[in-house]
Amino acid sequence: MAFSRDLMGGLFQLHRDHGPIAALRDQEAGQMVVCLFDPEYNKQVLSRADRFQARFFGIRGPKRSSQRRVTCGLLAMNGEQHKRNRRMVKEPFGPKAIAAYRPTIEQLAREESAQWRDGEAFDFNQAMIRYMLRVTSRLLFGLDEPTLAYELGEQIAEWVTLNHELGIGALVSTPEFHAGYEGLLEFAKGLESNVMRLIRRRQNDPDPNAHDVLSLLVRSHDAEGGLADEELVGQCCVLFAAAHMTTAHSFSWTTFLLAQHPEVMQTLWDQIHAGTADDPHPAGGPSLLERIIKEAMRVLPASAYSVRMNIEREQLGPLDLPPGTPIVFTPLVTHRLESSFDDPQRFTPDRWLTINPSPYAYHPFGAGPRRCIGGPLAMEVLRTSLPIFLRDWRLSVVAGAEVTAEVKSTMLNPRNGVPMIAERHTTTGGCGGFHSSLVTGNVTELVDLPAPTASPRNPR
């Protein structure tokens, strides 16, 4: 019970008490749950999608229900169906498609930062949730029809929230579950019919030049034909759900860590002004911006854990696993192993100049054949937007703010948001006037933050 109330604390505790692999027994369900913390165990499980299947964390709903169809996306598939769908969904996330999204991302980032008010405190996490709603809707459903895309995006975001409110993660469901279940099934009917309407428009009036994700999926064919309607609906909804909040939280954690490390922020700001910040692969290793994003995803990974289930009896280290055992892997703990990362609680972007950990030791986007298909897109959104946000605005954390990370559903979420102040830069070049602030909350236990460089003050 204590574990389900505080998943993050529970995972850290299990690792402290038991080391690289631990088993929990759920007394009520009589089931064992296994937690992996070590890169070698991660590799044994994540590299073998044929033996360890994904376990979808959302609510599937009854067979033949709308809820079942809107969840019929990659995350919920296994075996041959997963392999084929993964091939069919690949194109919108390839380098060519991603390059084409860039002007839209730039435009939306400029629109977002134009909404900020000089000197006002605001919840940066809420701002990023709003921003990612717009970005995800546009890229997924309509580079050409923004209003329609936003309406659909809002509906999917609400559906995702309903799923989360029912308390569903891969491991924990709350007693309130049944109360909201019928409402969710009803909501899914409306959602399915709206997504289907947009799919029909793309099918009946195809625009060969349209390159939003949905248009690419509708055009996608292999020897067996195209994706079935049910697969198209499910892919759209699940892609949206997988992209929206994970990227919003990644923005929030990255910006929080940057704001609390003024020297890193200053160097990045200098590069932004010199126009050299967003080249991902300059000579001499990853750019500072790339290193910052990677390091933020190491220290505070937006995806806190995922689950696999073994099809047959398996031996994992000392444990004999009956078929169907839930197996948890978690970057939250694995990213903090001293065997892989020196001084793991410190935010040190420059470590990425000299380290190259295995994909099973550093896995913010998962690893193996089910690695996040949208990872390169998420990186592009972060890498394109951050310089636009930071060029004109000095972002600092509100002094005295409580910043608390909690695992909600499967994500690492800032429970009370990330209170920040945006101030317009009035200086050109030279000193950006950055300072870190005194913060409270459990984030101070998760990261060794440098001492504040500004005395507490109230927002203007």
Ligand code: HEM
């Ligand atoms: C910073 C943002 C993101 C993070 C941290 C993230 C994290 C992850 C992780 C950890 C997995 C693996 C889950 C597992 O193995 O069980 C995953 C899978 C997936 N992600 Fe992401 N993701 C992000 C953004 C996106 C975006 C932008 C999209 C699409 C637009 C996306 C779509 C998917 C899909 C479809 C899968 C399932 C892949 C499969 O099962 O084959 N994600 N993501």
